[in-house]
Amino acid sequence: MLKTDLTRQESQLVLSLKKFEANLNRIPYDALYLQTSVLPESEKSNFLSAVNDMLQPMILLHKWQKFFLGNDDIVLLFSPEQKDELEAIIFKIKFFVPEESSEDLTKIYTLKKQFKEFMALVNSQVGKKKETNNTDEKAAPAKAVAAGAAKEKDKPEEKIKKQPLTPKMLSTVENSLKGTDFANMIRRQSVCAVVGSSHPQSMFDEVFVSVADLRDTMLPNVDFSLTPWLFQHLTETLDKRVLSHINRHDEGSFKSHFSVNLNVSTILSPDFVSFDKEIPSTFKNTIFLELQPVDIFSDLASYIMAKNFAKERGYKICVDGISHTSLRYIDRERLGADLIKMFWSQDILRRLEENDETLQEDVKRNGPSRMVLARVDDAKAIDVGHTLGINIFQGRYVQKMLSSAPGKRRVTSFYIGK
Amino acid sequence: MDALSQGPEQQIIDAVERLLKSPDNFYAVRIFVSRLLPIHQNDNKIAVILHILGENNYLYKLSNQDVILIIRNVKKDHLEELLDSIRALFPRDPAILQHPPEYFIHSYNLRTEYRLFVAEIDKMAGKDVPSLANNAINKTPLTPENLEGEEQRAKLSNLADAVRRQAVVTVSSDKKIKVLFYELFTSTALLGQRAIPNVNLLSDAWLFQHLTETLDLKVIEAVQVSNMTFVPPVISLNLNISTVFTPMFAEFSQAMKEKGVTLIAEIQVRDIFSNAAEYAKAKDLLHQSGHKVLLDGISHNSLLFLDVMSFEPDLIKIIWSSQLEDAYDIEVVQQIQEKGGKNKIILCRCDDEKALMWGMTNKVMFFQGYFVDKMVSALAKSLCKDFGCPLADCIENHKVISDTLRRKCPNIKMIDNPPFGTAKIWEDENAEN
Numbered sequence: 001m002l003k004t005d006l007t008r009q010e011s012q013l014v015l016s017l018k019k020f021e022a023n024l025n026r027i028p029y030d031a032l033y034l035q036t037s038v039l040p041e042s043e044k045s046n047f048l049s050a051v052n053d054m055l056q057p058m059i060l061l062h063k064w065q066k067f068f069l070g071n072d073d074i075v076l077l078f079s080p081e082q083k084d085e086l087e088a089i090i091f092k093i094k095f096f097v098p099e100e101s102s103e104d105l106t107k108i109y110t111l112k113k114q115f116k117e118f119m120a121l122v123n124s125q126v127g128k129k130k131e132t133n134n135t136d137e138k139a140a141p142a143k144a145v146a147a148g149a150a151k152e153k154d155k156p157e158e159k160i161k162k163q164p165l166t167p168k169m170l171s172t173v174e175n176s177l178k179g180t181d182f183a184n185m186i187r188r189q190s191v192c193a194v195v196g197s198s199h200p201q202s203m204f205d206e207v208f209v210s211v212a213d214l215r216d217t218m219l220p221n222v223d224f225s226l227t228p229w230l231f232q233h234l235t236e237t238l239d240k241r242v243l244s245h246i247n248r249h250d251e252g253s254f255k256s257h258f259s260v261n262l263n264v265s266t267i268l269s270p271d272f273v274s275f276d277k278e279i280p281s282t283f284k285n286t287i288f289l290e291l292q293p294v295d296i297f298s299d300l301a302s303y304i305m306a307k308n309f310a311k312e313r314g315y316k317i318c319v320d321g322i323s324h325t326s327l328r329y330i331d332r333e334r335l336g337a338d339l340i341k342m343f344w345s346q347d348i349l350r351r352l353e354e355n356d357e358t359l360q361e362d363v364k365r366n367g368p369s370r371m372v373l374a375r376v377d378d379a380k381a382i383d384v385g386h387t388l389g390i391n392i393f394q395g396r397y398v399q400k401m402l403s404s405a406p407g408k409r410r411v412t413s414f415y416i417g418k
Numbered sequence: 419m420d421a422l423s424q425g426p427e428q429q430i431i432d433a434v435e436r437l438l439k440s441p442d443n444f445y446a447v448r449i450f451v452s453r454l455l456p457i458h459q460n461d462n463k464i465a466v467i468l469h470i471l472g473e474n475n476y477l478y479k480l481s482n483q484d485v486i487l488i489i490r491n492v493k494k495d496h497l498e499e500l501l502d503s504i505r506a507l508f509p510r511d512p513a514i515l516q517h518p519p520e521y522f523i524h525s526y527n528l529r530t531e532y533r534l535f536v537a538e539i540d541k542m543a544g545k546d547v548p549s550l551a552n553n554a555i556n557k558t559p560l561t562p563e564n565l566e567g568e569e570q571r572a573k574l575s576n577l578a579d580a581v582r583r584q585a586v587v588t589v590s591s592d593k594k595i596k597v598l599f600y601e602l603f604t605s606t607a608l609l610g611q612r613a614i615p616n617v618n619l620l621s622d623a624w625l626f627q628h629l630t631e632t633l634d635l636k637v638i639e640a641v642q643v644s645n646m647t648f649v650p651p652v653i654s655l656n657l658n659i660s661t662v663f664t665p666m667f668a669e670f671s672q673a674m675k676e677k678g679v680t681l682i683a684e685i686q687v688r689d690i691f692s693n694a695a696e697y698a699k700a701k702d703l704l705h706q707s708g709h710k711v712l713l714d715g716i717s718h719n720s721l722l723f724l725d726v727m728s729f730e731p732d733l734i735k736i737i738w739s740s741q742l743e744d745a746y747d748i749e750v751v752q753q754i755q756e757k758g759g760k761n762k763i764i765l766c767r768c769d770d771e772k773a774l775m776w777g778m779t780n781k782v783m784f785f786q787g788y789f790v791d792k793m794v795s796a797l798a799k800s801l802c803k804d805f806g807c808p809l810a811d812c813i814e815n816h817k818v819i820s821d822t823l824r825r826k827c828p829n830i831k832m833i834d835n836p837p838f839g840t841a842k843i844w845e846d847e848n849a850e851n
Contacts, residue, residue, distance in 0.1 A: 167569070167628075171562035228660075228692050229628035233562065236624065268462040293691040298623060300719035301506040305466060326694035334723050 006070075010126040013067040013075055017119055024115055029065070031109040031118050032086065034074035034093075038101050044072060047093075054089050058082070071128045080110075102212070164226035165219065165234070173218050174237050182245045185209050190402055191259070191372055191394045194382055200401045204257040204286060206394065207246065209238045232294060236263045240271060247274050255280065259288035259318060263295050267306040276313060284314030288339060292321045293330065307336055318372075324348045324359060332366040340366055343375040344395065349384050363388045426478045427539050430486050433476055434528060434536070437488065444528040445497055446535050447487040449504065453513040453522060457559065457621045459483055463507050486539075488528075497525060498740040506717060506739065510620055512607060518769055518788070557610075559621035565628065568614050572632050575613035578640040578820035580604045585794055585816070586654075586764055586786045588841055589774060595793055596841040598784060599652035599682065602819065604637055627658075634661040638670050641819070652843060654682035654712060659689050662700040671707050681709040682733065687720065690729065701730075712764075718742055721750045727757045735764045738773040738787065751780055761843075784843075791816065802832045 006014065020027045039047055051074065058064055058078070065077040078086050090106050109118040187210050192200035215222055224231040239261050246254045256279075266272055267289065279287065289310055296303045296319065307317055318339040322330055324347060332340045351359045363371065368389030376382060376395030385393060430446075437444055451459055458464075468485065471477055476488040489497065501523045505514050513522045526535040560568065583600040590596075606619045606626075613636075619626050634657050641653075653674075661667050662683060674681050683704055690697045701711050713731035718741035720726070726734055734754070741747065754763065765777040768787030777785055795812040805828045807815075815827035824830055 167562050167565035167625075170565075174562060225693075227628060229624045229631075230562075232627075233622070233624040265462075268466060270462070294688050297688040297691055297720075299509070300717065300723065301503065301509070302463060304719060305463060305507070309466065323694055325698070326691055329690070329694070329724065329728050331723070331725065 005127050007068075007126075009067045010069055013069075013122060014126065016065070016077070017115075017122060020111065021115065021119070024112060027111045027115070028079065029077040030080045030083070030111050032074075032076040032078060032090070033107045033109065033118070033121060034076065035105055035107070036072040036074060038104050040101070048072070048074075051093060054093065058085065058089070069125055069128075071125060073125055075122065083108075103216070162221055162223035162226070165222050165224055165230050166227070167230065169219060169222070170230050170234060173214070173234065176218065177237060177241055180241075182209070182241055185213055186242065186245060187213075188258075189394055189399060191392060192398050192402065193391055194385075194393050194398070194401070195391050196386070200393070200398055202402065203392065204259055204288065206259045206261075206290070207242060207254065208261055209242055211235075211238075214238075228294075232292075235261070235292075236266070239263055240266055243271050243275055247271070247278065256283035256286045258286075259290050261290045261292075261320065264291060264299060264302050264306045267310055268302065281314060285316060288316045288318040290318045290320040290341070293319060293326060294321075296335070311336070320374075324351065327362045327366070328358065330362075330366060332370060339370050339372060339392075341372045341374045341394070344373050344377070344381040344384075345375075349380065352384060352387065360388065363390070426480055426486075430478050430488075430539055431536055433478075433488065434532070437476075437490070438528060438532065442491050445489045445492060445494075446526045446528055447489065447497075447501065448524045448526075448538070449485040449487065450513070450522050450524070451483040451485055454508060454511050455513075455618065455620055457618065458508050458511050461508075467504060467507070494527075495740070495743065499744070501525060502718075502739040502741045506719065506741070509717075510606075510623070516605070516607065557616065557618040560617045560619055560625045560629075561622070562625065564617060565625050568617055569629060569632050572609075572613050572629065572636060575636070576640070576643075577604060577609075577613060577633075577636045578643055579818075579823060580608040580612040581637055581640045581819050582608070582817045583653075583819055584786060584791065586766075586784055587790055587794065588783055589778065589785055589790075589793075591778065595790075595797060597650075597794070598841055598843045599654060599680075600650045601654045601656075601684070601786065602637060602641055603656055604633065604640075609633070630656075631658050631660060634658055635664065635666050638666060642670065642673075649677060649679055651678065651840070652680045652682065654684050656684045656686075656714065659685060659693060659696050659700045662703055663696075671704075671709060675707050675709075681707075682712050683709065684712045684714040684735070685731075686715050687713065687724065687729075697729075718744070718747055721747050726754055727759055731762065733762050733764060734759060735766045735786075736782075738765050738767045738769070738776070740772070742776060748780055751782070755781060798832055802829050805829055 020029075034051065036044060036047060036051075055064070055066060055076065059066055062079055062082055064079065064082075067075045067077075069075065076086075086108075093106070109115075111118060186207060188205040188207055190200070190202040190205050192202050194200045211224070215224075224234075240263075242260060243262065243266060246260065262272070291303075310317060316338040317336065318341060319330065319332065319335060319337045320341045322340055322342045324342060324345060327342055330340060348359065369391070371390050372392045372394055373381060373385040373388075373390050374394040376385070376393045376397045378397050381395070381397065382393060385391070434444070434446065451464060468477060468479075471487055475490070478486040478488075480486060492500075502519075505519060505522055508514050508522075511522075526532075528535060558564070581602055581604050583602050585597045586599050586601060587595050587597050609619060619629070634655070637655060641655075657667075671681060681704070683700070685697070685700075704711055710732035712733040712735060713726060713729050714735045715737065716724070716726055716734055717737045718739055721736075736742070736751070742751075751763070760781075761783065763782050764784040764786055765773060765782045766786040768774055768777070768785050768789045770789050773787065773789060774785060776782075791813050792809070795809055795816055798816070799807070799809060799812050807828070811826070815824070816833050818824055818826075824833075827833055
């Protein structure tokens with residue numbers, strides 16, 4: 001039954017689907033459902049124009065079909081042979097949205113097998129113009145829509161329960177990492193200076209494995225904070241793999257101006273010696289070794305040894321993964337670190353608004369000019385950073401700023417003043 | 419000359435004889451690498467240490483991996499500091515944790531102990547037998563694959579026999595001892611014997627740390643079932659912050675509160691950095707039940723990097739080593755005391771009188787360690803006239819908490835309720851029993 005209040009595109013979509021229903025075996029398409037409606041309002045217009053830019057060439061070339069729904073969601077009908085290309089685009093799309101939204105943002109349906117579910121989904125989502133509040137109809141929460149394709153009978157209100165990383169899962173992931181071609185999972189994110197309202201100036205790139213990607217592909221619904229020590233073990237394995245990937249890379253993209261996450265024990269290992277051999281000594285002072293406080297304080301004597309070893313060779317030390325609460329206990333100078341990374345959270349803004357002086361004291365003690373505010377996902381974080389005297393930032397929002405900057409500029413000589 | 423006489427042992431003796439002709443002062447240091455666990459013997463840290471030490475000193479590797487270092491013109495204090503910094507690199511190895519300092523590294527003043535040293539080296543010549551601690555050589559390492567199985571094994575075991583206790587005491591200026599509380603703990607050696615015999619628990623720090631989440635609860639269980647005839651009014655337990663939020667701990671905490679027992683949760687710095695927000699919540703939760711938080715494992719290196727009072731603990735455990743004799747360390751301890759830490763510092767791993775002297779000189783009031791255990795037992799023995807147990811036995815009997823093991827002591831009342839008195843630890847309750 002067609003609803004009378006559908007938009008034109010919604011009607012076209014429903015009509016097309018009806019035609020396919022008659023002969024499911026010969027459907028030439030699979031479907032992608034892009035749930036724009038899960039994004040915060042502030043993100044939507046940027047997102048939609050980015051999606052448009054990315055999809056348009058494929059639509060023209062391969063005759064894919066795109067439909068805008070009234071609630072801003074997008075349906076894309078694409079040819080199954082180009083699934084890989086679409087996956088690549090999806091990856092790019094997800095990269096620029098806040099992490100918590102990215103999980104439910106996209107869902108692919110193999111129409112030959114999942115037509116009924118997809119049809120049900122479309123029917124539930126059309127006729128919902130974003131201006132109207134449908135009070136007589138329960139708006140299906142984001143996760144329920146994503147889980148709609150599954151045959152389980154979940155109540156729409158129930159969230160998918162997070163499970164802990166178990167030793168078995170850890171073992172499976174680490175073993176499969178041995179054979180993996182890491183190139184696909186390695187990402188770079190720029191650490192940039194943003195002074196006032198300037199465009200971001202990239203200082204160096206952090207090279208890392210996206211734990212979120214790893215989780216999505218190998219460990220769905222896992223909450224790493226439930227078994228933090230197993231998570232530490234996993235990150236240690238990942239860091240070693242990243243290091244050996246860098247060791248095998250010849251193209252020169254890992255010669256200067258980058259940072260890498262390492263465990264103290266890895267710095268003292270032969271892997272690091274191999275890595276060190278490949279780096280021209282003139283570039284070593286543009287390379288940051290990022291260490292976690294948990295690791296450092298687990299074995300301070302080894303940290304001292306590793307730190308001295310690395311610094312003698314010219315590398316710089318960055319203490320990563322500091323929250324606004326653990327900043328209280330950190331003294332960058334005493335630790336002998338060149339840089340510290342504190343990650344952004346809304347609580348930082350809240351503390352400032354509550355005139356919490358200890359936060360400002362903690363920043364001052366560590367030296368704001370040697371601090372990076374990381375996981376920056378909106379402009380507010382940049383403002384708060386500036387208020388605290390911090391001018392170096394990292395995060396999705398910074399990446400966005402960079403990609404819209406008129407020609408990326410990199411600071412070629414790197415000097416962190418006293 | 420046969421091959422043996424050309425071996426490292428002979429080279430060392432030749433070198434020492436040559437060196438002693440000069441007026442300089444020499445120390446020979448033997449680093450018993452062979453006494454470390456195999457996994458530590460092959461640790462890269464060893465290679466790095468040797469590289470650094472070898473730069474300005476004479477360095478020899480014995481056939482069993484042990485290392486001999488000959489250092490010229492060094493002050494005894496500086497030497498001790500150097501050796502302690504090497505010991506600090508393997509804080510969890512039984513060779514350091516469960517033995518006096520000379521077990522892992524032994525130094526000889528060659529002017530006065532030349533013969534002793536040469537005799538040792540002569541013994542080594544021709545011998546190729548490594549001495550190993552803990553029969554660890556045949557144990558498989560702890561891995562993600564076997565972790566779950568070992569965790570299950572631990573969950574099903576009865577750890578009452580593997581739990582030990584050690585007294586924390588005050589020592590007055592006239593060397594009078596009073597017991598303040600007992601720390602209850604288990605060790606990897608005991609676990610290896612009683613519950614997890616097949617794997618080397620120390621092979622992977624993170625996996626072991628994960629296992630301690632289960633072990634925390636097992637120790638609590640052991641304490642509950644041990645039927646200690648005398649439950650001390652204050653006991654401390656090593657806990658992960660996450661354990662504080664478990665239902666089992668909540669029950670235990672309540673039960674202890676009802677019995678009038680104060681619990682001290684001993685928490686590691688690395689755990690706090692794992693989740694700073696949870697630390698604050700755990701503290702609140704414990705304080706609500708009248709329990710306390712102790713910041714554990716503060717070493718000489720920790721004092722270099724941390725402002726201990728920023729963690730706002732109720733108590734602090736500083737690990738004794740001769741590195742603490744550094745002027746900087748003494749200053750930091752003073753600062754801690756000025757910032758409200760005066761009655762909060764416990765000096766632990768007091769292996770000898772030197773530790774006590776340092777503590778008392780620097781106004782530390784609370785002590786724990788092998789030397790303290792000896793003092794406590796010696797005092798108990800002097801008052802326990804009817805039985806002439808050897809001191810070593812008395813020390814062992816003081817340590818156990820399970821009924822089966824306690825039966826070895828013929829005078830349990832003496833151990834549990836020392837007539838030399840217990841003292842209340844909190845400032846506002848300083849009445850004597």
